[in-house]
Amino acid sequence: MAKPNRIFLIGPMGAGKTTIGKQLAQALGMSFNDTDLEIQRRTGVDIPTIFEYEGEEGFRQREQQVIDELTQVDNQVLATGGGAVLRAENRQHLSARGIVFLLACSAQQQYERTYRDRNRPLLQTDDPLQRLKNLMAVREPLYLSTADYTVSTEGRSAASVANEILGIIRS
Numbered sequence: 001m002a003k004p005n006r007i008f009l010i011g012p013m014g015a016g017k018t019t020i021g022k023q024l025a026q027a028l029g030m031s032f033n034d035t036d037l038e039i040q041r042r043t044g045v046d047i048p049t050i051f052e053y054e055g056e057e058g059f060r061q062r063e064q065q066v067i068d069e070l071t072q073v074d075n076q077v078l079a080t081g082g083g084a085v086l087r088a089e090n091r092q093h094l095s096a097r098g099i100v101f102l103l104a105c106s107a108q109q110q111y112e113r114t115y116r117d118r119n120r121p122l123l124q125t126d127d128p129l130q131r132l133k134n135l136m137a138v139r140e141p142l143y144l145s146t147a148d149y150t151v152s153t154e155g156r157s158a159a160s161v162a163n164e165i166l167g168i169i170r171s
Contacts, residue, residue: 005074006097007028008094010103011153013110013132014109015105015110027162032079034078035078035081038066039059060087067080080094101168103161104153115128149168
């Protein structure tokens with residue numbers, strides 16, 4: 001395939017979208033953006049604060065606007081938040097405007113990668129592993145319907161996943 005102009009990474013929290021996205025962007029000579037980081041930059045506060053004051057719905061509204069804007073930027077790799085696929089508009093923009101890679105891993109792997117992270121408001125619960133399983137049950141069909149390719153990050157280094165994606169892009 002010709003080198004894509006826009007590469008979008010979707011998948012659950014802890015799948016490695018930001019880390020892998022940065023490596024991909026560097027290898028391809030593209031810019032890197034992250035929807036969560038962009039929302040934080042625009043609001044001047046962290047994600048938990050947005051959830052505290054605006055709730056998940058307020059955050060999702062901000063996320064939708066950022067995805068609409070950033071999916072129109074050329075020559076970039078874009079990492080999305082884990083819940084970006086919840087809104088049909090986001091799925092449509094991602095699918096129509098670039099090549100979409102689902103970075104997939106188990107709930108257990110997600111838990112191992114995120115349980116210490118206090119910047120994940122959906123995991124501030126008595127049983128974060130069960131919450132991850134519940135989120136995956138809702139989101140996985142949406143991820144699969146949006147993705148052009150699925151790449152497992154389970155037990156893998158970011159470099160090996162980035163190399164697999166580069167191989168797909170270059171084939």
